[in-house]
Each structure stands twice: as C-alpha cells, then as structure tokens.
Amino acid sequence: MTHSLHRMGTAESLRDDFVLIARPALGFNDKGAGRKIGRMLEIIFEVGPANIGFLETGDLLPRGFDPAEVISKMNDSSGIRCSFSSREKLKEVLRRFKEEDLGISVTVSGIIDDVFAICDEVGLDPHSINLSLGVHGNTGLLPEDEVLELTTMCGHALVAASLAKKGIEDVRCGRMSSKDAALMVGMPCACGLFNLDRAAAILSSLSTGDPSKGA
C-alpha cells in the first residue's frame, strides 16, 4: 500500500501535495494495459510531475532516466506512481486522461475537498474513497511531527526518520540547501511518491522557523 492517504501535515502543508496512482486491475482489464499505461506516462511526462518512480524497473526521477525507454518497459501489470506539487498540473493530467478514456483506474491522494473540486472542474465522477483514520497503538514511539511530515511522503516507509532528521539538521546548519536535502531525504523512496518540492519547502521552513509551512 502506498500509504498516500496517511501523509501528515497541516492543511497549508498538504495544499499543494498530490499523489496520482494508476494501475490496471489484475484479472479484470490488464490485458493490453501496458500500451495504455505507456500513453498515460507520455501525458504525465509532458505535464511534469514533482517525482515519479517505477518499482518494476528501479527507475526514479531524481536519478534521471530516458522517458521513452521507461515507457518501452511497461507491461500489462505495470502501474504509475507519481506526485504533483501543482493543482493545475494534476488537473491537466486528469483532463487529458478523461479525454483519452483509456479505462485504467486512477486514484488521487490529497485534501478531500480539493480533490473533489478538481474532479468537478474536469467532469469526473469519483467512485470510492479511502479515509485515513490516523495512527494508533504505541504512538509514543513516533518521532516528531516535523519528521513525520517528511517520512510519511514515502509510499513504502523507506525514508528513515534518522535520514529526515539529518536533512533537517543539514539545512539548519547551512551544510546543504533545502533542495539538495530534499533530494537526499527522498532518494530511498523507490515509488516516486515523495514530493521533492514539498519536502524542500518543509525543510526550508524548518530552517527559518516559519510555522505556517510546518507541522
């Protein structure tokens, strides 16, 4: 599970943070899906995601890849996992997906009201919702909120709290720019859901003490 519904932060911090996942339903509409996923990727690459990763091939935006080569590797069980830091870019992608009518399922994670509004603007009729009911159990083990804002952006818990803390400290001490620290902290996220733009904004706000952008 990409955990994208559990991304932590204030409304302000989450406002420009969207996750888009597209995948065929195995055993239902996966026959021939590889070509459709390829077409969807062409659209996403044209619009420009904040991050994108491919668990199937190991390709990841911060490491650089040839889009055409990645598209050629897609098969009938491939999926798309990416993040956007622009409402307008997400809307454009959804508009073009609707236009192409490829029949591949798409989920968008974000602030509920914002995602619903985008769906209205594009003319989409949302089908189902996965609500986050929070974290339970031995919550005393959890790190600080500012760390969780960063680590919960990884779709598979691969961004360590210790790495997020290192990034925060490196920016605070002037050892690294917030952009470089975001790249360092986000590099373990293999699925591309780690929003590099949002991470840089969080790291920058933590170094300047701007509470409106942090947890």
Place this chain on the structure above:
Amino acid sequence: MRIDEVSCTGCGQCVPYCPVGAIICDDDVATIDEEGCVECSTCLRAAPCPSGAIYRPPAAFQWPRSVRTAFSDPLVPHKETGVRGRGTEEVKTNDVTGRVKRGRVGMALEFGRPGIGTDFHDVEKMTMALARIGVNFEPNNPLTFLMEDVRTGKIRDDVKGERVLSAIIEFETEPAKLVEIVPAVRETAKQIKSVFSWCAITRLGPGKSIPIMDQLRELGLEPRINAKINVGLGRPLAAD
C-alpha cells in the same frame, strides 16, 4: 542485509538510511543488526557507500527470513499476489473490481506504519480480535496467506518472529459491524507494541457524500482531511 567488514571503510554514511535503525557504526566498521533488519534493501539501493560493502546474502531469501523481504522491499513482488508493496489493489481499482461495493465498508490496518516496523506477534493480536467478530479477510492480501486459519486469524508460528517494515490487515464487512469492530480495534491497540495506520474504504454516495462518515464520528473516529480517492476512470465499471 549484510556489510562486508573488509570492504567497509567505517565512514558511517549508511547509518541514517536504515528505516529501522539496524545499522551501527563502531570501531571504524559498520554492522547490521540482523534481528532488527527487515531486508528492505534501502541501504543497498540508496545509501552512498563508497566501497560497495553492503550486500544481500542468499540467506535473506530463505524461508522464513524471506518474509521480511516480501513485506519490506517494494521492488520485489509478492509470489502469491504478483503485487508489489504490502497490500492489494484495494481502492486503487475498486471502480473495476467492485471489491468494496455500495453498502459495504473495507478497512485496512497497516501495522508498523509510519516508520516503526512490526513483527507478526503484534499483528496476530489484531487478526484474532477481528476474526472473533467475523470479518472477511481479503483473500489476495499477502498477510492472509500467512494465516494458519482465516476463521481464527492465527498466524503461522514459523513467521511470527520475523520483523517487517509493515504488514496490512485488510478486510471487508457490513457497516453495522463497525459498532463492534471499532471498540475491538481500540481495545486491542492498547496491547500493541508497535503502531498501525488505520483506514476505511467506501463507495461514494450521491453528490460525493461519504456514507460512513457520520457513523465513524459517532464511534469516536475523526477521518483526516486528506484521503485517497478513486476518480472513476476505470473501465469496465463494476456492478455495485
């Protein structure tokens, strides 16, 4: 995962990359606590090791240790489900699969998230509590494959001690059962050594209404402002 002592320069750059803090650097060499290591391969893939000292030994793929990789490394698909990650397609393809239909509710409890990890002793406490209520565990979820008996929720003894980044309990039920499920989950949560992230899946109603919202609030749960929404582009649409 292992670190080759001879190649390791003891620079310590790998230490902060481990999601579960299993890498220690002492006396100019880094080592991995094998009991704590969940075999996610993050150190191998992302840590800037200057000497290439990190490796995954063949033993990592032997049962029951192989369970750690299956549940922790998203680059490795589950043998049983073919899906990468720890869950199933769940809401992602619900418009086509109809897995959670109108008038039903799906739930998932991701043990170990965010960022703490879990073993299956903890998970079993919850699966057995839920089984007593009579939920339908998702048959395609990799955790369900580890159950000795889905009617009791008991997990196989040979995997219980394996540590993983997370494991997801997924089930589907009728909303009327939430009045039993929510208190049972809350009560069992008091016995859990780790943490879990909890979610609920529902079909949307007319005007994008969320049918179970009021019920969840009455039971003391306040859903967060952000969620994962299937926007209804999948075809063919499943019957409700």
